[in-house]
Amino acid sequence: MSRRLGIIGAGGHGKVAADTALRCGWLEVVFFDGLAAEGPYSIGHWDVLDVPDNADNHDCDAFFVAIGNAQHRRTWCEWVLSKSLPLISLVDPSAVISSSAEIAEGVLVVAGSVINVDARVGRGAIINTRASLDHDCVIGDYSHVCPAVALGGEVTVGEGSWLGIGCQVKQCIAIGSAVTVGAGATVVSDIQDGLTVVGTPARSV
Structure with a gap:
């Protein structure tokens, strides 16, 4: 052990x-x-x-x-x-991880999270409490998916981005690198690198 x-x-x-x-x-x-x-x-x-x-x-x-x-x-x-x-990497035993999901080194997957089929999580990323990544999502290196975030299928997130508590991202959305998504936001369109977005629907500030 x-x-x-x-x-x-x-x-x-x-x-x-x-x-x-x-x-x-x-x-x-x-x-x-x-x-x-x-x-x-x-x-x-x-x-x-x-x-x-x-x-x-x-x-x-x-x-x-x-x-x-x-x-x-x-x-x-x-x-x-x-x-x-x-x-x-550290994956809480209560997390539900698909056998086809890929998790790189240095990742923390916290209690209650779900990482679904064919999803990929990059080095040093954080999948926080009760976050949900649906099928084919890709999370870039060192990004943080905060507690209770819900990502639809085929969402991609670049490197070093921050998805705030409880935000929701529609399927097939592309979120760039160094992006900040505010808590509770609803993302329904792609977000370019370096932007901060808030609200429902999410808009740049």
């Missing part, structure tokens, strides 16, 4: 990742965070150590990057890989 997991990022998202890891069978979690540069501390019952000097020699079997900011998450995933350290 897996033993000790190192999690980079000791905020709220890190705690969700740690809780998921324990449900996935990891026996121990240790956090690494730059805020520990002046000395180790703890969050709850978990230790927090500094990075990067300690992370590659602290007897961890694998690592996970739990940082909400997409660019910072990318940076640290690339750092883990550059050190030839194992970068894993």
